[in-house]
Amino acid sequence: MNALRVWSLSVLFAAGCATAPAPRETPPIPDAAALDGEMKRAMAATGAKGLALAVIDDGRVVATRAHGWRNAQGEPLRTDTVMYGASITKTVFAYLVAQLADEARLDLDTSIERYLDRPLPDYADEDRYSTWSHLTGDSRWKAITPRILLTHSAGFANFGFLEPDGKLRIHFAPGSRYAYSGDGIILMQFVLERGLGLDVGTELQQRVFDRLGMRNTSMTWRPDFAHNLADGWTAEGGVEPHDERSKVRAAGSMDTTIDDLSRFAAALVRGEGLSPQAFAAMTAPRLPITTRSQFPTLQAELPEAARRKDLAAGLGLVVFEGPQGPAFFKGGHNESTGNTLVCVSRGRRCVLLLANDVRAEAAFPRLVRFVLGDAGVPWGWEYGPKTFWDGR
Template sequence: MLRGFLVILACNLFMVAAVQAQKLNNQLDSLILAAMPDQQGPGAAFMVARKGEVIYQKAFGKANLELGVNLSNESVFQLGSMTKQFTAVAILLLAQQGKLKVNDPISKYIPDYPGGDKITLHHLLTHTSGIKDFTKMKALAEIAQKEMTPKMMVDFFKDEPVDFAPGERFEYNNSGYVLLGYLIELVSGVTYANFIQQHIFDRLGMKHSYYASDRKVIDNRAYGYQKKESGFVNKTAINFSVPFASGALMSTLGDLLKWQNALVNNKLLNTAETQQAFSRYKLNNGELFNYGYGWHIKEIGGLTVRTHGGSIFGFKSMGVYVPGKDIYVVGLTNCDCNSPTVLTENIARLVITETLKSK
């Protein structure tokens, strides 16, 4: 009798959970389609995970307009500045190995860097260094399609006047992360691409993540587009040695979940280093700012979240993690006309609300 009751109860609970899951699925479909109604143009792929498991994953629109190929959950997108997460963790891995310290001045590794005795790796990681952001330099167009070594990239911006003294204010800065990539090479003795491959991608089984290339044949590649008055065009070409450690990685929804789960479960970093990545820091005047090492630290729906987006010719990306609920939301798009930032945050809000209702 009791056993039969328990079986019926389990079946009812399963049915309730299934109904709730389908309701959330329909709500997410509606939210995304309202924001991105054109299914014949470039599109996006979205994923929601809770407690490390996928609860929603779907692709919309085309991976290649010329061939009429649809995007899929396995499509490989350029990440743009979501790359900074990987660069920051690579620095913390080297710190964990005792090969550097985040409070080291950059002059320890690049003796001739102007003012390098006052700028630390911490300043670079937190966008508080004051060095010139190379993406704001007019001369960028002259090198955008050239093969640049990391040293050439650093030399490109290092003699520019600084915008402010180190630690004086927070100002998002791509040059700082190019410098960090160069330091990773100097300290580890291998290229940035190889370091990320060996110490992150290979260790975590991220088999569909790459240092970007337009020449390499990449299975399930999503092609990047831009929108002009005349319609969609193929993305502007850029040599990936230019964004380098600030924005040159590619990945998929599934691989990014492996990455997020590894961070949550300390598969790469110890607790102390993880804490460094996700802490808020203070400016020289004692004011807190909302950035850790490679992640923005902000609030959505009254909950603390870790976020970071990315934008590079033809692609935009956004990732949101809610530690208190162990919810991870990712949006990847293959047209820089489609920013997933607000949509991804709205998906997170919806999932948080529905999660609270089901308690």
């Protein structure tokens, strides 16, 4: 996306909020006892067995808390318990790509064709990546850039294997609209590994996990995780064993802890490890989001008048303008995991929630509001029709 396009989006955001009241004062951060009490209330109301929470204020971790169980044996969930990062992995990966762009290792707005030694559909199919050969005959892949992949606008479904015939395809002109895609993130990983000769797992370990002191975080399973590992609970209350992922998948293979991931969240909201330009590339509005909800990914766009004007894609993030000013967030989810990260630029404040019980998601809006006040998070877009716990 060129500079004029980014400037135009920023102007639209400002215009959309021009008549809004001035940003509200940020409320004080609740103390540890208040956080513990609210977490316990949320778990009791939703039936969730395990929940971890971190608070960042002025770009610093000020609290990490964990309650409940890590497994069906009733062993306690702790702040150093290894949990599944799910799709927050995508944000950590986008941070890596932003660093590489900072170093001029790649250009966010150059076609991925430049970085590959042969046409994308000519690469042999591998189970680690998607099936690029399905794109044979569709030259639109040449219009795909790193920025398009990280703003979920390549035109892919979430994953090609979810298509009716199981084949990856491009549904619309790359860069023209948002449609969440794990395969788009995996293609970015492919470009780094095959095009630039990088090992994404190694790069993340050295540039992010080691640098930030994230000692219990990895893109693949480590045997030492086994002694303090979180299994998960489904919406029906069934127990799901923790998946021991053996392959680096930038779309979602990260194992981490609330202690560790809070360090990343704090570094991200204060822009550590990125130039001001790279930080803006991640957290500024890049592409309007025009759908009613995030899933299904290829749903029809809303009429102009029905769209939330302040909602847009950043790089590996969703950005919005709330009552407290500019903010961003990213969620992560599977059948037994519910995660979310919400950050407000003013005051460099964040709430990070990791739950090894997907039922806890019903309490996320209440918990985020309890810590940050009203941030304007687009929960309805993130989750679609869902009943949330209101605290009563």
